[in-house]
Amino acid sequence: FIEAIIPRPLFHFAHNSRSEKRYADSVVKLLSNLVPKTGQVIFQFNYIDDLPIIKLIKESYDYPCISIVHFAQWQQIFEGNKAKLTNLNLDNPKNNIEFTLSQEREMYRQSDHIISVTRYMKDFLVNEYGISSEKITVIKNGLTQINNNQVSEKETTEIRRRFGFGEHEIILLFSGRIDACKGINYLMEAFEQACIKNNSLRLVMLGQGSIQDCQKRIQSCFGKVTYTGFLPRETVTEFYKIADIGIVPSVYDHCPYSVLEMMANRIPLIMSRINGLDELLSDDECLFINPIISDEGDIAFNVEEMSELILSLASNKDLRARLAENSYGTFKRRFTSASMGEEMRNLFYSLLKQRKPEVKYETSQGR
Structure with a gap:
């Protein structure tokens, strides 16, 4: 495999700024020299900051793009208080909180498939962000088995x-x-x-x-x-x-x-x-x-x-x-990492065999 180290942006860009777009352009241009137009390739994304990149990737390639749900923005913003999501308008954001959550929702909408490490986050994406449940797979984290049986x-x-x-x-x-x-x-x-x-x-x-x-x-x-x-x-x-x-x-x-x-x-x-x-x-x-x-x-x-x-x-x-x-x-x-790896492998191969479907979304509770 080839490992490409892509530097983080040195600027703090404003929402929808040209700097954000320029950075995404640079990343995709770098990838164009490494990733062929045909083959078995999957793009995996982990953070909502990747949204500008995923949009350009989808314009340039016909490969599946997946996102991993490692954490939820609303939990960090509201300290786990789900009730504070009520009455937010993500379709027409007016403040930083609504904008951040709308960007997260758009990231998952742009993704061809989503992996969540918990069932409850899958339910959240379906009920709050209007993501199709068929587009989300729950795969728990896995760890290499440890042999501490002989610790005396x-x-x-x-x-x-x-x-x-x-x-x-x-x-x-x-x-x-x-x-x-x-x-x-x-x-x-x-x-x-x-x-x-x-x-x-x-x-x-x-x-x-x-x-x-x-x-x-x-x-x-x-x-x-x-x-x-x-x-x-x-x-x-x-x-x-x-x-x-x-x-x-x-x-x-x-x-x-x-x-x-x-x-x-x-x-x-x-x-x-x-x-x-x-x-x-x-x-x-x-x-x-x-x-x-x-x-x-x-x-x-x-x-x-x-x-x-x-x-x-x-x-x-x-x-x-x-x-x-x-x-x-x-x-x-x-x-175990073996079971996690097997589930990821099966999902990846199934995605490579599928054509990317046209997905419609529904907003939930005004969000």
């Missing part, structure tokens, strides 16, 4: 000693971007409450982000919280080997690789019962934190409930082992 007690003890953790401490692991959307504010308060009842708890925040926001949420137990920052993959793997509990208290999410990594490493999980995460595991495979949704649609969590879940799992080794084994079995059945 001696090895975990050595890693704990080297990292500064006691042999009998219970390590609660958060892995991912340290951001309010990941529920870290609730996590910090819940952990502080849990430490009052169980002095053996340690919290590891594995990742980068708003550490200062975390610190503002606690008044004690500072010495029980570890912020790792960015780590090489080998060190991350060692943390997975010694973690007793994984926690994913996201306010909104999709199909995060951090969850799959913990499942693959047999780490029992506490997760928020939100759209996306609730498609990954069942009540027999993890402990769920129930969201509190206000009349206005805002999402919050009960800190005491989260604290009690941490304490119950920390004190019950048999429950940890059972949840870990059940979730590991689900990982092997549904979330």
Whole structure:
């Protein structure tokens, strides 16, 4: 294969500006020297910023264009509050929010096919953006199977000693971007409450982000919280080997690789019962934190409930082992890279055999 590194634009272009069009022109001209006019080719796009490019690609080539739904703009803008979508006019946008969402909708309309990593985002695209359900395929993320079956007690003890953790401490692991959307504010308060009842708890925040926001949420137990920052993959793997509990208290999410990594490493999980995460595991495979949704649609969590879940799992080794084994079995059945690759391959070949259909769209609820 040929890898072409295309620089990001150095300018901040305004909506529909000539600079945006010039950048898209340059990208397509570069591709014209690499991609033949005939053959088996699929163009894959990942971000709404690619919309000007996809439009020009479709003018220049007759190959299928697919888009991957990694995240949703409305979730980031409204912090997961779907109620705030009401009364938006995406057909005639008047502000930045409406324009951004209209661009996202147009990106998916221009695409010949869409891959969503969750069922709920497929439903969103159908119900809110008027995309045909036949044009959307749900393919979950997949991970290369990990063989940590032979991790010995001696090895975990050595890693704990080297990292500064006691042999009998219970390590609660958060892995991912340290951001309010990941529920870290609730996590910090819940952990502080849990430490009052169980002095053996340690919290590891594995990742980068708003550490200062975390610190503002606690008044004690500072010495029980570890912020790792960015780590090489080998060190991350060692943390997975010694973690007793994984926690994913996201306010909104999709199909995060951090969850799959913990499942693959047999780490029992506490997760928020939100759209996306609730498609990954069942009540027999993890402990769920129930969201509190206000009349206005805002999402919050009960800190005491989260604290009690941490304490119950920390004190019950048999429950940890059972949840870990059940979730590991689900990982092997549904979330390996082999199964993901096979589904992607089948979809790609089916798209190459089809002619691009003429698709009509319907707006929903005035959007």
